[in-house]
Amino acid sequence: MSHSYVLDTNVVLALLRGNALGSRIEKVFGLSANLHRHVVSIVTHAELLVLADRNEWGPDKRAAMEQALENLVVLPVDGTDLVQAYASISAVALRSGRRAKFWQE
Secondary structure, three states, X not given: OOOOOEOOHHHHHHHHHOOHHHHHHHHHHOHHHOXXXXXXXXXXXXXXXXXXXXXXXXXXXXXXXXXXXXXXXXXXXXXXXXXXXXXXXXXXXXXXXXXXXXXXX
């Protein structure tokens, strides 16, 4: 059974970079083989654009990012359900002693 996932900025970055984390995510979840389109928030979209500018990504890396974004559904953050889910996930991470890393370079 395939699912559609909401992907965080760090997940999209790992997949774009093709690093060990990205490979593991792909292996476990099979995102590229999934029939459903995955989702990112408009915040993730904006964070990727900021990172590309800040880190002076070249044309090839920017093209890969744009193609990835074209294959994702970008959702506006205008609903309380998404905000509540984010708060719940963050609370679980904090209780487990883990801190969310927003920029993993």
